Amino acid sequence: MSQRNDIDEFFSSDRTSARSESIELGSLSYREHLYPLQDEVLAPYRGMTYEEFTADRYSAPFLRSLLEYWKGLYDEPFVGLTTDGSPIEGLYGPADPEGTADPELLAAASHLLDLVSTDQRDDLCYPLDAPEWRGWSNPEFVFFRTGLRLEDLHPAIASAILDVVERSLSPEGFARVSEAMHLNAYLGELVDLPRIMNSESYWFALFGTPGSEAPWGWQLFGHHVALNFLTVGDREIVAPVFLGAEPALSEGARPPLFDAREQLAISLAESLDSSQRRDAIVFESVLDPLMPEGRLHPADERHVGGAFRDNRVVPYEGICADSLDDHQWDLVLRIVEDFHLLLRQEQREATMAEVRAHRAATYFSWYGATDGSQPFYFRVHSPVILAELDHHAGVWLSNRLPARFHVHTTLRLPNGNDYGKATLAAWEREHSEH
Structure with a gap:
């Protein structure tokens, strides 16, 4: 039987407890830290969907407290990250007002919009200034349901979403994002929880109306992947970005990510x-x-x-x-x-x-x-x-x-x-x- 965590099922006080001694990595592989599949850390979630897992996790006091705190931060008016609470003005040059979005990216977005139903479009699309931009998070449980969930969609629609993402990013950047998504699926395989963690455990939303001149963007987020993309004039911004992996070093099974x-x-x-x-x-x-x-x-x-x-x-x-x-x-x-x-x-x-x-x-x-x-x-x-x-x-x-x-x-x-x-x-x- 594994040692139980003492803050929450998944979080121990060891990760926040001061230690005067060094933390030596040693030679242990991540495989030495795999729970047996029948362990009580994993077994209760066997076969659960992401929604069933989310409902179960919401019963944890630590998580309820964390989500309440997150909701308070989400409700604050946007200021931006600063060193002293006062943002510095004029740091970012204006985009060329005559600049236009990449036509291949526009074509990919138009193709996606042609594929979705009216109800799906209502869930997919938000105003450019919608507060939902700020609702992304990286855990495997669901907090905000923003947009459409890839694993719930017809494969053609999920593929069209990934085509929008791919055409928005550099080839090497898309390869990194794709690898992070596949590492999430690899983790799901390692712990035999593929309905909670897989390569389509992600929400996607459009913000604004894709057009050659109008600013618009998209958001993709889920476990260990969160991207926010905006095209405005002749500039493209990808931020905030959250990328992670457990394991990030997978000993030849997947390429190392970082x-x-x-x-x-x-x-x-x-x-x-x-x-x-x-x-x-x-x-x-x-x-x-x-x-x-x-x-x-x-x-x-x-x-x-x-x-x-x-x-x-x-x-x-x-x-x-x-x-x-x-x-x-x-x-x-x-x-x-x-x-x-x-x-x-x-x-x-x-x-x-x-x-x-x-x-x-x-x-x-x-x-x-x-x-x-x-x-x-x-x-x-x-x-x-x-x-x-x-x-x-x-x-x-x-x-x-x-x-x-x-x-x-x-x-x-x-x-x-x-x-x-x-x-x-x-x-x-x-x-x-x-």
């Missing part, structure tokens, strides 16, 4: 000299006893940009990029570009130009050992990006402490440009003058 990004980050952390390390390494461990109260959350652990955190105040921490040499700054940029991989090449170049313009206000922070021997957390934060990667304890696997085979990553555009809101506002001002 390994290249992690190796870049380890190279950067290892390159720091003693003076730089004093600034960059904020905590010696991901469960450092010096962390202030509230820094760790049983669900979010260390990441700060997850679901419903649209208005979070996150001060800068770590080392300023002005204190890095050019090679180290190049590593920062390569890490950031990997977070922006979902953008098509031309869009990524425009976004990276915005990042480069803020070197003097860009900060890199690290928690944990820098040699890859321990789980770690890192963040790149500037006026125009907050990107983070965090190693988590198990949910469907039994590791009660963080491990590198359970990864959460988030991408935010601070100071009001999540969901492309700042770019959209600038476009509307420009458009009204033409």
Whole structure:
């Protein structure tokens, strides 16, 4: 019989309890942390649909409290993630008011709309300024039901939705998203709960009316995948983004999802000299006893940009990029570009130009050992990006402490440009003058 968790069926206090000793990863595979299929952690959910699982999870006091908290955050007026509660204006240049959306993307969206029924269209489509943009979340249980659920649809409609997603993203970006969705199915296979976790466990919604000139967008979200896409004028924005996997390293069964990004980050952390390390390494461990109260959350652990955190105040921490040499700054940029991989090449170049313009206000922070021997957390934060990667304890696997085979990553555009809101506002001002 496995050890039961003590906060909730899926969450233990170990993930938020300070530890003075280091958390060594050792050589254990994620397979060493698979529950037996008959274990009481898994067996009660055998055969359940995602709705049945959701109804069961809602009986947990911790989850009810979490959802009440999330709902309070959702109901707040949108401000955007800031360092002090006051967004900086004018950071994001206006899109060209004469710019138009990609015709192949428009054709994909039109094809989807032609396939759905009137009732499905009512569920699929929202006004551009609908609050439902902010209702995404990453767990496998359902909170907000926004749009259509892929696994409930005729295969032709589900395929048309994925075609919209694919034509919105770079080829390599779509491959990463697709792999995250398939890793969710892989997890469902490992724990024999395929009706709760599969490659179509995702909600999709359209916002605005797809057209060559009018801004519009879409949202895809579910377990370990949440994307928000907006096309406005000649710009495309993909944020917020949440991508994760458990397991992220699947030993040849599936490609590793974040390994290249992690190796870049380890190279950067290892390159720091003693003076730089004093600034960059904020905590010696991901469960450092010096962390202030509230820094760790049983669900979010260390990441700060997850679901419903649209208005979070996150001060800068770590080392300023002005204190890095050019090679180290190049590593920062390569890490950031990997977070922006979902953008098509031309869009990524425009976004990276915005990042480069803020070197003097860009900060890199690290928690944990820098040699890859321990789980770690890192963040790149500037006026125009907050990107983070965090190693988590198990949910469907039994590791009660963080491990590198359970990864959460988030991408935010601070100071009001999540969901492309700042770019959209600038476009509307420009458009009204033409």
